Structures are given as structure tokens and as C-alpha cells.
Amino acid sequence: MRMDERKQKVLAAVIQDYILTGEPVGSRTIARRYNLGVSPATIRNEMADLEEMGLLEQPHTSAGRVPSDQGYRYYVDCLMPPAHLTPEEEEYVRRRYNQKMLEIEQVLAETTRLISEMTSYAAIALGPDQGRASLEEVQVLPIQITNKALLVAVTSTGVVEHRVLTIPAGVTPEDLNRISRVLNARLQGRALEDLRQMVLSDIYQELAQHRNLVNLVRDLLQQLLSLESGERVYRNGTLNILNQPEFKDLDRVREILSFLDQDEALRRIFMTTPSTGLTIRIGQENKIEGIDKCSVVTISYTVEGKIMGKVGLLGPTRMQYSRAISVLRCVADALSQTLEQLYR
Amino acid sequence: MRMDERKQKVLAAVIQDYILTGEPVGSRTIARRYNLGVSPATIRNEMADLEEMGLLEQPHTSAGRVPSDQGYRYYVDCLMPPAHLTPEEEEYVRRRYNQKMLEIEQVLAETTRLISEMTSYAAIALGPDQGRASLEEVQVLPIQITNKALLVAVTSTGVVEHRVLTIPAGVTPEDLNRISRVLNARLQGRALEDLRQMVLSDIYQELAQHRNLVNLVRDLLQQLLSLESGERVYRNGTLNILNQPEFKDLDRVREILSFLDQDEALRRIFMTTPSTGLTIRIGQENKIEGIDKCSVVTISYTVEGKIMGKVGLLGPTRMQYSRAISVLRCVADALSQTLEQLYR
DNA sequence: TCTTAGCACTCGAAACATAAGAGTGCTAAC
DNA sequence: GTTAGCACTCTTATGTTTCGAGTGCTAAGA
Numbered sequence: 001m002r003m004d005e006r007k008q009k010v011l012a013a014v015i016q017d018y019i020l021t022g023e024p025v026g027s028r029t030i031a032r033r034y035n036l037g038v039s040p041a042t043i044r045n046e047m048a049d050l051e052e053m054g055l056l057e058q059p060h061t062s063a064g065r066v067p068s069d070q071g072y073r074y075y076v077d078c079l080m081p082p083a084h085l086t087p088e089e090e091e092y093v094r095r096r097y098n099q100k101m102l103e104i105e106q107v108l109a110e111t112t113r114l115i116s117e118m119t120s121y122a123a124i125a126l127g128p129d130q131g132r133a134s135l136e137e138v139q140v141l142p143i144q145i146t147n148k149a150l151l152v153a154v155t156s157t158g159v160v161e162h163r164v165l166t167i168p169a170g171v172t173p174e175d176l177n178r179i180s181r182v183l184n185a186r187l188q189g190r191a192l193e194d195l196r197q198m199v200l201s202d203i204y205q206e207l208a209q210h211r212n213l214v215n216l217v218r219d220l221l222q223q224l225l226s227l228e229s230g231e232r233v234y235r236n237g238t239l240n241i242l243n244q245p246e247f248k249d250l251d252r253v254r255e256i257l258s259f260l261d262q263d264e265a266l267r268r269i270f271m272t273t274p275s276t277g278l279t280i281r282i283g284q285e286n287k288i289e290g291i292d293k294c295s296v297v298t299i300s301y302t303v304e305g306k307i308m309g310k311v312g313l314l315g316p317t318r319m320q321y322s323r324a325i326s327v328l329r330c331v332a333d334a335l336s337q338t339l340e341q342l343y344r
Numbered sequence: 345m346r347m348d349e350r351k352q353k354v355l356a357a358v359i360q361d362y363i364l365t366g367e368p369v370g371s372r373t374i375a376r377r378y379n380l381g382v383s384p385a386t387i388r389n390e391m392a393d394l395e396e397m398g399l400l401e402q403p404h405t406s407a408g409r410v411p412s413d414q415g416y417r418y419y420v421d422c423l424m425p426p427a428h429l430t431p432e433e434e435e436y437v438r439r440r441y442n443q444k445m446l447e448i449e450q451v452l453a454e455t456t457r458l459i460s461e462m463t464s465y466a467a468i469a470l471g472p473d474q475g476r477a478s479l480e481e482v483q484v485l486p487i488q489i490t491n492k493a494l495l496v497a498v499t500s501t502g503v504v505e506h507r508v509l510t511i512p513a514g515v516t517p518e519d520l521n522r523i524s525r526v527l528n529a530r531l532q533g534r535a536l537e538d539l540r541q542m543v544l545s546d547i548y549q550e551l552a553q554h555r556n557l558v559n560l561v562r563d564l565l566q567q568l569l570s571l572e573s574g575e576r577v578y579r580n581g582t583l584n585i586l587n588q589p590e591f592k593d594l595d596r597v598r599e600i601l602s603f604l605d606q607d608e609a610l611r612r613i614f615m616t617t618p619s620t621g622l623t624i625r626i627g628q629e630n631k632i633e634g635i636d637k638c639s640v641v642t643i644s645y646t647v648e649g650k651i652m653g654k655v656g657l658l659g660p661t662r663m664q665y666s667r668a669i670s671v672l673r674c675v676a677d678a679l680s681q682t683l684e685q686l687y688r
Numbered sequence: 689t690c691t692t693a694g695c696a697c698t699c700g701a702a703a704c705a706t707a708a709g710a711g712t713g714c715t716a717a718c
Numbered sequence: 719g720t721t722a723g724c725a726c727t728c729t730t731a732t733g734t735t736t737c738g739a740g741t742g743c744t745a746a747g748a
Binding site: 136250 | 446492494
């Protein structure tokens with residue numbers, strides 16, 4: 001069956017109406033609201049064709065039509081009018097990034113907040129891969145008073161992590177200083193995920209000459225290896241799905257919320273997404289159990305042209321795709337610029 | 345009306361049965377399952393009395409009885425048999441705290457995880473008041489490569505916070521060292537909430553002699569003032585409420601989940617609780633909008649006899665109170681001990 | 689050949705009716 | 719004071735009816 005222009009118009013009308021109202025839409029409604037210049041009967045014929053093509057579905061015989069995943073897909077690929085944020089909204093996004101934020105974690109947290117606020121869907125984000133990031137600075141700080149020290153590590157992605165260590169009696173601040181120097185000399189510029197395979201025994205040899213440092217150094221290296229080396233995950237507005245009329249079923253809600261609660265699950269969303277540009281996954285296209293009634297839109301953000309991570313949102317398949325896309329485009333843009341500055 | 349022994353037995357039976365099954369319980373059930381040696385008719389009379397006393401309620405004429413908030417209250421205060429964890433469970437709790445955890449934040453996160461796991465309710469915790477904690481260490485670290493520095497602050501509660509700073513060109517590591525020394529000398533032992541009222545201008549004067557340090561120092565002091573100074577809030581297992589049959593209503597679920605989502609709301613829960621020992625708030629006793637169908641049990645944890653913060657849980661008024669209490673007691677105990685060691 | 693008016697048909701949602709069952713309160717007997 | 723008996727109440731489940739929205743088909747018209 002061919003997809004002539006009128007079919008396209010009908011399909012677009014059905015989807016737009018359904019996205020707007022959430023109710024199955026009938027031929028009469030289309031004829032009335034969108035003046036295509038033909039009668040309901042004609043539209044009925046077209047809709048029957050579109051159903052046969054797999055683009056529309058009928059919940060039951062006497063209901064209107066509802067878009068199928070494929071229908072949304074066709075709409076998104078071919079029919080959807082391009083949308084832009086208003087200048088005011090673009091300005092608003094820019095302002096939100098103009099706050100003083102000097103750490104990527106803060107920036108990404110703010111990003112998810114912004115996305116969920118502007119779309120009313122659940123916003124998610126994936127931080128840069130810490131494993132590939134290199135160590136930029138390692139310091140062991142003495143802490144007065146207690147028998148503790150602080151291991152601080154800064155990676156090239158600007159993520160700061162710390163670990164508290166117990167130091168054995170007799171270890172002096174000078175010892176710690178020496179340790180810091182050696183660690184920096186040996187580890188600076190090395191990728192976190194390479195640490196595991198590196199010959200840390202060298203360092204161990206060099207530092208553990210003194211008896212009382214043996215335990216400390218072992219502990220320290222162990223802590224270094226335990227630094228989070230995957231991509232960190234951010235989320236915001238997950239409770240927004242409670243406002244979607246299609247999720248009035250408790251079991252489904254539980255399923256989705258539990259899903260969004262797990263870092264690993266969110267990583268899986270991003271993993272199965274091509275690493276570049278904007279991606280839209282509609283319903284079953286998500287090969288992931290539990291969100292097959294949802295759509296996921298993601299976009300990557302970059303620094304100096306290199307992809308650093310991704311941000312995205314999750315909502316019902318009945319999503320305002322054009323809105324979602326324009327928000328994500330704008331936000332990813334502003335985010336990239338912000339990070340660009342951050343790393344300069 | 346007097347509360348004789350038989351009434352107590354009937355009330356206890358009704359509540360225990362209701363907690364177990366979640367269904368309104370009738371006189372027949374009580375007579376069958378709990379052998380009080382009297383007939384359903386007698387029990388009916390007692391239940392009518394208990395209803396008149398405000399301890400039981402009837403959803404409708406032909407349903408069984410359901411405990412009222414006051415009924416639970418009487419049960420908790422006077423009837424509930426004391427419960428203890430099994431030795432295995434106590435051992436399990438101890439083992440969970442035997443992991444290497446050197447930071448209070450980690451300990452509290454693990455604590456909420458443990459509580460929600462053991463009770464299937466939502467676990468919440470309140471960290472120590474950072475405002476009253478004193479600064480134990482302030483350091484400004486140079487970071488190689490970039491034009492950034494790292495402000496690290498450690499408070500007496502063992503909380504570590506960091507802030508990234510931009511440093512103007514020309515500032516040397518020695519400058520930063522000097523700044524660290526001065527800050528430490530001036531601020532060590534001061535409470536965070538006193539910083540605001542302190543004459544920071546002294547420090548400003550002392551440090552900002554050099555032109556190029558002016559901005560940095562101003563920035564630095566500002567960051568110090570921005571250190572989180574309230575109590576941090578922890579939560580875990582909030583989605584457990586989706587499993588409670590009494591919360592099958594989406595609106596109620598939304599209300600509670602949104603509530604639990606806000607740090608401020610959680611603080612309010614703890615604030616309205618007397619600062620010592622174990623507290624149980626049943627239903628409307630929570631003077632807080634949105635959780636008036638819930639019960640909250642909290643308990644404080646201490647270090648060297650001083651109250652540091654609180655942990656607790658939130659579930660339906662139909663809660664296994666004795667279980668909740670014994671879990672919280674045991675956990676709070678182990679938590680206190682763990683922190684005790686941490687601070688030694 | 690395409691379009692459309694007309695109409696019978698389908699199916700779900702809502703309204704209503706009925707029956708079953710659980711539990712109560714009351715009364716009178718023990 | 720206790721309890722058996724019984725009428726009564728109210729919810730839940732189930733069935734029935736009605737209503738309306740929307741369809742598919744057919745035949746007439748352009």
C-alpha cells in the first residue's frame with residue numbers, strides 16, 4: 001500500500017490529536033478538527049488502511065484509533081513539524097547554566113532538574129566515563145586531631161572524590177607529603193581503569209620502606225583502586241510518571257519507578273543507544289524489559305567535539321516528541337558549552 | 345467505661361489480626377483464631393464497647409472492625425508484647441556494620457539500606473547537625489594543569505566537603521599553602537554556623553594583601569559560608585510503600601512519594617519528634633499534611649552519650665510496630681557503636 | 689474510479705438489579 | 719454475665735440493560 005499525501009495528513013492528525021488528548025481518536029473528530037476537506041467516511045477508509053499498514057491500532061472495534069509504535073516512528077521520522085523553543089525559553093535555559101557551577105556533577109544534576117522541569121518527563125543523564133579519565137591530582141592530607149588522613153583524587157573530567165583513611169601512629173605529615181609526591185609522580189595522567197593493570201608494586205616498594213607505612217600504603221592503593229570508574233548516573237523527576245494518565249496502573253508504575261531507581265538499569269538505557277547525536281526509542285524499540293510502554297529520547301553532550309556523556313528523558317510513548325527534542329537539543333547545547341568553559 | 349482484661353485481649357487480638365491480614369476483622373474470626381474462651385456474641389459486645397471508646401472503627405455496618413489511631417496507640421503503649429530480633433538477625437546487623445566504612449555519610453546510607461531491607465518500610469535518617477559541628481581542617485589544594493584549586497573542609501562530625509575554585513593567574517602553590525595555614529589557624533575549632541557571624545574581614549585583610557589574591561580569597565570565604573550547614577537527610581526503600589495494600593490509590597501514593605522526595609519534608613518529620621530515644625507517631629499524630637495515614641517510628645543515635653542524629657522508618661499505620669521497634673533499636677545501637685569507633 | 693451518505697453492527701462504559709455473604713446489633717433464654 | 723438465634727445492613731460480585739461512540743459496508747453520486 002502506498003503512503004500518499006492524504007494518508008500522511010490523516011496519520012499526523014491522529015497522532016497529534018492523541019498526543020494532545022490521550023483519547024482514542026475517531027474519524028469524526030479528525031474531520032471536524034483538522035480540515036482535510038474530506039468526509040469522515042473517507043477518513044475512515046484511510047484509517048483502515050493505516051491500520052493495515054501497522055501504523056494505527058484499535059483498542060477495540062468501536063473505539064477510535066491509537067498510534068502504534070511504528071506509527072509514532074513514522075511520525076517522528078517523516079511527519080513531525082520541526083519545533084523550536086521560544087526565545088524566552090532558550091534564554092531561561094542559558095540563565096540556568098549561568099549560575100556558578102564549577103563541578104561537572106553539579107552541572108549534570110542541574111541539567112536533569114532543568115529537563116524534567118521543562119518537559120514533565122523523567123530526566124536522566126550519564127556522566128563521563130571515569131574509567132577512561134586520567135588522574136589529574138592525588139593528595140593525601142593529614143587531618144589534625146584525629147588519626148585520620150584524607151585521600152583526595154581529581155580526575156581529568158573534573159570529578160573530585162575523597163576517601164578517609166586511618167593512619168597508623170607515628171606517621172608524620174611529612175610522610176604523607178612524600179607519599180603524595182610519589183603518587184602524583186607515578187599516577188598523574190594515568191587512566192583510572194589502567195590502574196588495576198598497572199604495576200602498583202613499584203609504588204608499594206618505593207613507599208613502604210618504613211615499617212609503619214606498610215599498612216597505610218596498602219590501604220591507600222586499595223582505596224585508589226576503589227574509585228568509582230564507571231559513568232555516574234543522574235536522574236530527576238521520576239515521579240512525573242505518576243502524572244501520566246497511561247500509568248494509572250500501580251503495577252506498571254512500580255515497574256517503571258523501580259527500573260529508574262537502579263543505576264545499572266539507567267546505564268543500560270544509554271548503553272543500547274548509538275553513541276552519537278540524538279536518539280529516539282519508541283516503546284518496544286527499547287529492548288529493555290519494563291519500559292516497553294515508554295519512549296526514551298537521548299542526546300549526547302560534547303566537549304571540544306568529543307562526546308562526554310548523554311542526557312535524556314523517559315516518558316510515555318504518547319510523548320510530545322517535538323517538545324522533548326527541542327528541549328534536549330537546547331539543553332545539550334548549553335550543557336556542552338558550560339562544560340567547555342569548565343574545562344578550559 | 346473501664347478497660348478490663350478481656351477488653352484488652354480482644355483489642356490486642358483485633359489489632360494483631362488486622363496487622364497480619366489487612367482485612368477488617370470480625371467477632372467470629374477472633375473467637376476462632378484466638379481462644380479467649382468466649383463466644384462471638386460476647387466479643388461483639390466487647391468490640392462495640394471498644395468502638396465507643398474510640399479504639400476501633402467500622403468501615404461500614406457489615407464489615408469487621410479496624411483499629412483507629414487511638415487503638416494502635418493503646419496497643420503500642422500497653423498491650424504490645426516486647427519483641428526481639430533473633431540472634432541471627434542481630435548478628436546480621438553487626439556484620440553489615442563491620443564493613444570498612446570510614447565516613448559517616450557512608451554509614452548512614454548503609455543504615456537506611458539496612459532498615460528498609462529488614463522492615464520493607466521506607467527508611468529515613470538525619471545526619472548530625474553540620475551547623476554546630478566545628479571545622480577540623482581546611483585546605484586549599486592546587487590542582488596541576490588547570491587553573492583550578494580545591495577547597496577541602498573536614499568537620500568534627502567527619503563530614504568531608506569540597507569545592508572547586510578558579511584561581512587567578514599568578515597565584516602560586518605557595519600562596520595557596522599560606523592561605524591554608526591562615527584559614528586553619530583562624531577557623532579550626534569554629535562552628536560552621538558561627539562563621540557567618542564571625543568577622544571574616546580579619547582573614548580577608550590578612551590574606552588579601554596581594555592584589556591577585558583578592559578575588560580568590562573572597563571567593564574562598566564565600567564557598568566556606570556555603571558549606572552545607574543543616575542536617576543531611578538520607579532515605580531508602582521509599583518505593584516499598586507501593587507494596588502496601590492500603591496504598592493502592594495513586595493519589596495517595598503520589599502524595600507520600602512526593603513528600604518523601606523532599607529533604608525539607610523529612611527534616612520536618614524529625615524536627616517534630618522529641619530529641620531523645622524512641623518515638624512512635626501514629627497516623628494523625630503526625631501533624632504533617634500528607635502522611636496522616638502513615639506511622640513514623642524514629643530513634644536517636646548517639647556518640648559518647650550525645651545525640652548525633654536520628655534514624656527511622658515510615659510505613660502504613662497498619663505497621664508491624666514490634667518488628668519496627670526491635671529493628672530500629674538494634675540498628676541504632678550498632679550505628680552508635682560504629683560511629684563511636686569512627687570518632688575515636 | 690473516487691467520494692460520501694446512510695445504516696446496521698460492535699463493543700465498552702455506565703447504570704441498574706439481583707444475589708450472596710460477611711458481620712453486626714438486639715432480644716430472649718440460659 | 720453469657721450466648722444462641724435471628725433479622726438487618728451493607729459491600730461485593732455478577733448479570734442485565736441501555737447508551738453512545740465509532741466502525742465497516744453498501745450503494746448512490748460525482
